[in-house]
Amino acid sequence: MNALFLAAKEVCEFMTERRWEFCIIGGLAVQRWGEPRTTMDAGITLLSGWGDEENYVTAILDHFQPRIADGRAFALSSRVLLIRASNGKDVDIALGALEFEATMVRRALAAPVEFAPGLVLPCCTAEDLFVMKAFAARPRDWLDAEGIVTRQPVLDKEYILEHLTLLCELKEAPEILERAACLLGEKP
Numbered sequence: 058m059n060a061l062f063l064a065a066k067e068v069c070e071f072m073t074e075r076r077w078e079f080c081i082i083g084g085l086a087v088q089r090w091g092e093p094r095t096t097m098d099a100g101i102t103l104l105s106g107w108g109d110e111e112n113y114v115t116a117i118l119d120h121f122q123p124r125i126a127d128g129r130a131f132a133l134s135s136r137v138l139l140i141r142a143s144n145g146k147d148v149d150i151a152l153g154a155l156e157f158e159a160t161m162v163r164r165a166l167a168a169p170v171e172f173a174p175g176l177v178l179p180c181c182t183a184e185d186l187f188v189m190k191a192f193a194a195r196p197r198d199w200l201d202a203e204g205i206v207t208r209q210p211v212l213d214k215e216y217i218l219e220h221l222t223l224l225c226e227l228k229e230a231p232e233i234l235e236r237a238a239c240l241l242g243e244k245p
Contacts, residue, residue: 061085062172064142065099068150069178071120077113078104080165081180082189083149089170090183092204098147102181104162105152113152114138121148157220161185183209184217191217191237192224199236206240214241 065085072079084096105113114132121140124147125131132138138150153162165179172178181189187205190198206212218238225234238244 059173060144061096061099061146062176064144064146064148065101065178066176067142067144068099068101068121068140068148071117072101072103075116078159078162078166079179080162081170081178082151082186085172086181086186087201087204089172089180090186090205091201091208094201094204098149099142100149100151102151102153102158102162104159105154107154110136110152117150155224157185157188157224160220161189184213185220187212187217187237188220188224191221191233191240192228194230194233194236199240202237202240212241214243217241218243 062085065081069079069081079101081100082102083098083100084094085099087094087096103113110133114129117138117140118129121142123129124139124141128139132152136152136154138152140148140150142148153159161181162179164185165181168182169177170180172180183205187202190202190205218234218241221234221237225231
């Protein structure tokens with residue numbers, strides 16, 4: 058099994074033991090839903106909510122090594138905890154609290170994905186991955202979003218545009234919604 062998937066499995070097992078809600082995102086999710094590409098880390102969204110982040114960060118850092126100096130302060134200010142699994146592979150943990158993130162995680166937990174024989178992990182859906190990639194709106198993310206559309210001919214476009222609309226309103230970035238709608242073959 059790929060070392061990055063082993064790292065993800067280790068962190069997911071840690072979270073499962075604590076009955077935390079989480080799912081695979083980022084490059085590993087792209088492996089499942091988009092055009093496969095290399096990735097240097099495993100990405101996970103952990104539902105921490107607002108105000109309880111420190112308890113999650115403390116528990117994780119009691120078990121895993123941070124990748125940067127003062128990883129705790131960085132995590133609490135940026136809502137991303139950068140750790141290293143026991144095999145040395147990098148894992149990014151996004152501390153989720155938005156309604157979209159809660160919906161995404163619960164959808165993933167309801168339908169885990171078999172990445173390899175015996176490796177079943179909760180992974181965001183193709184639609185949720187598209188929303189995250191479009192919202193991030195970096196060049197690599199738009200390529201990933203295009204790959205999702207290419208590999209997944211049946212997407213719930215209404216779900217995508219509904220959730221992306223709300224996020225784009227928060228970010229005050231209507232151009233993201235327009236570009237995403239075009240990728241999906243919809244009118245903005």
